[in-house]
Amino acid sequence: MKQIIVISQFIIYALCFISLSWAENNQMAGCALDLDYTSRNYISKNFETDIDSTAHIQTGEEILILVVGQNVSNLDTYQVIINYNPSNIEFIKAYEDYPLDGIHNLLKQNKGETLGIRAKVLSPGKINITNSLIGNDTSEAPEGSGVLCVLKFKMLNHQTKTSIRLSNVYFVDSDVNKDDITHLKHALLNDQSDINQAPIANDDHFTMLANQSIQLTVLSNDHDPDDDPIKIISFSKTKNGQLTQNKGDSFTYIPETDFMGSDMFEYIISDSKNYTALAKCSIEVFSHQLNLSLDHHRAMENDTLGYDLNLSNPKETDIKAVYAKIIYPSDILKFIDTSLTGTLLESSPYVIQYNADISGELLLSIYSTSPSYVNSSGSIAQMLFKVTGTCGESGILSYQMTEMNEMPITTSNGQLSIISPPTITVLKDQTIDEDNMTLSQSFTIADCDSKELTISTLSDNTTLFPNNKDHIHILNKDNEHKIHVVPAANQSGAGTITVMITDADGLTSTSSFMVNVNSKADKPDVIIDSSMEGIVNNDIELDIQASLTDLDGSEELAIKISDLPENAVLTKGDVKDGVWEVSPEDLEDLKIQLSDNFIGTFTLTVAITSTEIDNNEQHIITDSIRITCSGYHISGKLAYYSDRSPVENVVITIKGDQSYTTLTNAAGVYSIVNLIPGNYEVVPSKTDDAFKLSNTDAGYVGLHVINKYPLTCMQKISADCTQSSHISPLDASYISIAATKGNGIDCVNDQCIDWVFTTEMIEECTDLSYTNKRKYLSLDQNKENQDFIAIRLGDISGKGAAQE
Incomplete structure (x- = not known):
């Protein structure tokens, strides 16, 4: 270790190492903390040279951390995060240079200017350091080694070992290539002990179900006081299963088939200095086939409800003792009692005890007083509750803890849904005439707990009211329900109709009403076609058939037709106040005449009495006829002359007695509907030139002019850019200028007409004449397949459609 000189402050260098630049990047860079500022002879190929990562300083002394780059290549920007314990040291300030000790910033090595160091405290104990050269001049980006920044700290507690760690270190070169620096060397201040301490291993305990596997992460509660890495160096075998060590020092344990009970093994851990510790891992294996479940009940308000504890015991394990903690919804259930009556244990020496002191929680204890155990499947106890909630409420009854013979077992929760019978509003009695229907009555049905409601009906006089949907009509639309009744033909009397509502639980409610039917005129026989169609300016036939049922001459038949459009008339009958009266004889070949050029849809009202x-x-029967009067339509397709590909966004203009405009779609198709009869012409046009021509096209035209390159008829039309019906070098000039990029000229003629159209492909031609529109004199039918051929002026090679 190099000697550290302590005066009034300490200097610590945070040195970032970068390996030899490869392909002009910093891919193999490292970052280290150097606690000795007196020597800075860093060697690029040796990360340890002049790096001292430990030091001892006293409380109150200040220290400096310098971030230095070594052997950098094209370095433009960097980021470093410094991590420390804020209880032991305090961050004071960041410097870009420290001239007092001759420390200058590496980024300025080639006289470049920086944005200035930025040190931001992200959170207590974490500082983000960044700096960057202004611009991206590679000549200013440094190569080699030097200090990147200096940070000043103050020691708060020299009695505690303090580490300073680096993270999130990134270098970016002037080409904006970013490298994640992963080779890091941290620093340690005031390490109080040079004596290694042994690791600490703690015992582990795991539980699992039989016939399954489990991963044992035994190192999760083990550690080393010196923060040395620890690993498992040996372990014993288990007696009742297979134990396998995984990567990452965990184990996988698989018990023997159907084994239930305890198993264990011991393992030894070691730190990096070969100090060891021993721990024991125990494993409890429980049955995976025992299951205790609760019922799912649907009950009504104020019911007394019994919940059975149902035991699934396929291996016929002796039931010695059962403990269960059950959580129930106390807002909708009130606990009453427990009982063994009616269960598997009723006639056996078992005792049940409970504790319900806490609302919503029930503790149950069941045990045998004799070695004569029950070992069957079924209900082993029952809990009694009072339903205190209201309809529509629901809740879960769950096991929080269950044991049988001191072994945990799996559970299945129970459920309660509070239900009630459906409701239906009162229906009123009605009196009607013979062969008439009742008024439609609206009624409301509801069920607080079910949306699946079934409506059925019952008649007590099936002669008058047959019990079928032809005579008892119910209309259901969303939440609105209506009913009306149609008596049998020529029948009179009285009958009661009952409407029954049944919910998903089978609960029912009914509402009844009486219908008195007076003897009246017979219903006429009526057949009406409710939907008719016609063509503009043509009479539309009405299909109405009506006759008397009673043919004894005591009745007469009247027919009225109303709601005709303005200026419309019938071909037979008389009109009064807008209502037409026709005789039964007039119905044959009866037609409606609409006003000239009328197009649209309307509905006639027909009343037959x-x-x-x-x-x-x-007896009046009212019906309606929906009539649609349509116009003619013209449709077709636009295809490109060279490859028949569809051409979209072509403007189709129809001129004549009426004017219409539309565009072709992506398939090149156009369609114009509801045209009235008249004279028309269809003219296509296109202005959105979406592709460029080429000088090759100009060359083809030039060669054709001197008889060096023959053109087809369609190519000749494309070549006639000036629209002069003559191909000349001027056409080639226009094409060449339009094809040249950057000259601001895209048009192939002075009029900027880039597209022309023909009604068909022209295979033979003596001149450049063609038809560019379609005409229709006295349009009196639909016109389909009215196609056009699109030609891009100047696109001699025929590649325009593909380019577009």
């Missing part, structure tokens, strides 16, 4: 001629009693 049979009337008794003598007393004017009526």
